Structures are given as C-alpha cells and as structure tokens.
C-alpha cells in the first residue's frame with residue numbers, strides 16, 4: 306500500500322477534530338507509553354499537551370541522546386537555479402514574482418561548492434526551482450558529477466521526479482532527497498499552488514517512495530509551517546515518516562519543519578506557529594519516531610536554534626545563502642527567503658560544542674554505496 310492509499314483513509318478536518326478533542330488523561334497515557342499509538346501521537350499534538358511540554362522535551366532529549374549520541378550533522382544548501390514555472394503563493398521564486406532569475410553554469414556551481422567545502426561542509430544540498438527546460442535532470446547530473454570530489458554526500462531539493470529520474474541521480478552520486486509536501490491538506494494545497502506542475506498533490510506526495518525505491522539513502526520530508534494547521538500537519542508528517550521508515554528501512558528518514566519566513570512577494574503565514582507550538586511539534590515527532598533525523602535550518606533565529614538543539618534536533622544548516630551565486634556574491638540576486646540565523650558555520654560549530662555536542666561534517670562516504678541492492682522491501 307502506498308502512502309497515498311494510506312492517507313486517503315484520513316480526512317484533514319477529522320484529524321484536526323480528533324486532535325483537538327484529546328484531554329489531559331490522553332496526554333498522560335501517551336507520556337507513559339513506551340511505543341506511541343496513533344491516538345497517543347494525536348494527544349501529544351493537542352492543546353491539552355501544552356502544560357506537559359517540559360516533560361515531553363526531557364523525554365525527547367533523552368531519546369535523541371540514546372539514538373544519535375551527542376552529534377549534530379552539518380549541511381549547507383547550494384542554490385543552482387531560481388528559475389521556476391510554478392506559482393507557489395508563499396515563495397520568492399514564484400514565476401509571477403519579479404525576481405532576478407539565474408541558472409548557474411557548471412563553473413559557477415564549482416566556485417560556490419568550493420566556498421562551501423572550504424567552510425568545512427562535506428554534506429551539500431543542491432536546490433533548484435522547477436524549470437526542467439533550464440535545470441532538468443541532465444543539468445543536475447552534470448552539477449553533481451562536477452562537485453562530487455568535494456563532498457561525501459550530495460542531496461537534492463528539486464522538483465519531484467519519476468523513479469527512473471531518481472535512479473539517474475543515484476548513478477550520478479546523489480544519495481539524498483529532500484522534498485516537502487508543503488501542506489498535507491489537499492484543498493489548501495490546491496489554493497497555494499494555482500498553476501504549474503506542482504499542482505499535482507499526489508505526484509509530489511509519492512516522490513519520497515519513488516526515491517526510496519530508486520535506492521536513495523537519505524530522504525527528508527516535511528511541511529511548510531504557517532500554511533495549514535500545524536497540529537494536523539505534524540500528524541501527517543509523523544504518519545508519512547512512519548510509512549517510509551517501514552517500507553524503506555535501508556534509508557535514513559528525516560523530517561524538517563520550516564516555518565514561513567519573509568520572502569519576495571510578501572506572503573504572510575495563514576496560520577502562524579509560535580515558538581512554544583514549534584517545540585511541541587518537534588518533541589511529539591521525536592516521541593513517535595525515536596530514529597528519524599530532525600533538521601533545523603537557518604530560517605529560525607540563532608537564539609531559538611541554540612535552545613532547540615538539545616530537544617531532538619540531529620541536523621543543522623549554517624551560513625546558508627538562498628540565492629544562486631550567493632556564496633560568491635552575497636549582495637547579488639533574489640533570495641528565496643530571508644534567513645534568521647546569519648552566524649558563520651564556525652560560530653555555529655562553537656555554539657554546538659558549548660552545549661556539549663559535536664558538529665559532524667562527514668558521517669558517510671560514497672564508497673559505502675551498494676548500487677546493486679534494492680532499497681525497499
């Protein structure tokens with residue numbers, strides 16, 4: 306059964322009502338449970354869990370230490386192109402925004418990659434919009450092959466591909482995929498994506514499964530917080546990660562919870578998520594899924610990142626630029642969104658160390674790849 310089949314048995318509004326109906330007793334039961342059931346997870350996402358956030362945070366901290374030790378994996382995004390044919394209402398690269406459009410040449414990509422490499426990173430995330438006429442599969446393959454000698458792990462955050470596209474990426478040395486559903490509410494999804502290929506909710510939703518079947522070793526999912534109701538979004542992220550972990554057990558699943566940041570076009574969050582609610586969501590996910598990675602980007606402020614670090618986070622970006630060519634020319638180009646933590650990678654590493662953790666720049670080498678083995682079960 307695919308995840309699409311699985312979520313068709315849940316209506317977004319009903320899930321939210323069930324979460325909102327949970328009470329203090331349900332929350333206590335969930336906190337005492339060794340292995341959360343779906344109803345326990347709902348209880349931890351509910352308003353009734355608010356008085357127990359500190360308890361959830363302690364449990365989340367201890368589970369994360371057990372499973373991941375004191376390590377935080379460091380990564381950096383590299384924006385290859387901001388040309389996009391989609392109309393996502395919340396994004397600075399939306400086709401209708403008057404952004405300065407740029408697609409990096411291979412030489413420019415290598416220059417950006419070298420700056421990132423020189424800052425210590427060995428894990429890189431290649432990002433594009435959706436414009437296959439200028440930045441399609443062959444372009445991403447060429448980019449990956451060009452910079453492969455600089456990194457031990459290359460992930461992509463691009464448009465959804467079919468399985469053969471992901472196999473092409475694996476063959477080019479890509480081992481990770483990040484793809485956020487943005488919102489798991491199909492109605493809101495249709496409103497937020499008025500035109501372009503991204504309108505296809507189901508094709509995007511099934512992309513992580515196609516990536517898993519193609520043998521990608523890391524898959525990151527998530528929702529853009531501020532669009533839908535965060536409690537229901539959190540529930541569907543948890544369900545999705547659970548499904549992927551069960552079906553693609555050779556793949557490391559991670560989740561990310563990006564909150565909407567100011568962007569070109571001036572989109573304001575429809576349902577803002579407070580810092581406290583954000584913490585609740587991170588802890589609830591950790592309690593449901595002790596083994597998944599939880600990523601925290603520079604969208605969040607330095608203070609919040611420092612405080613969230615011990616609560617369940619396992620991966621962090623640092624020193625990020627969100628425009629193509631932005632590492633070499635920070636002043637040039639339109640950013641996808643404004644970052645909130647502008648510390649250098651070295652400063653972030655010092656902060657991580659001061660909290661008793663170790664920043665890990667390399668935890669993998671592509672020579673471990675067994676490209677002959679299937680990933681799914």
Ligand code: SF4
Nearest residue numbers: 389393396398399434
């Ligand atoms: S979110 Fe991605 S697909 Fe949507 S407009 Fe922005 S770059 Fe394009």
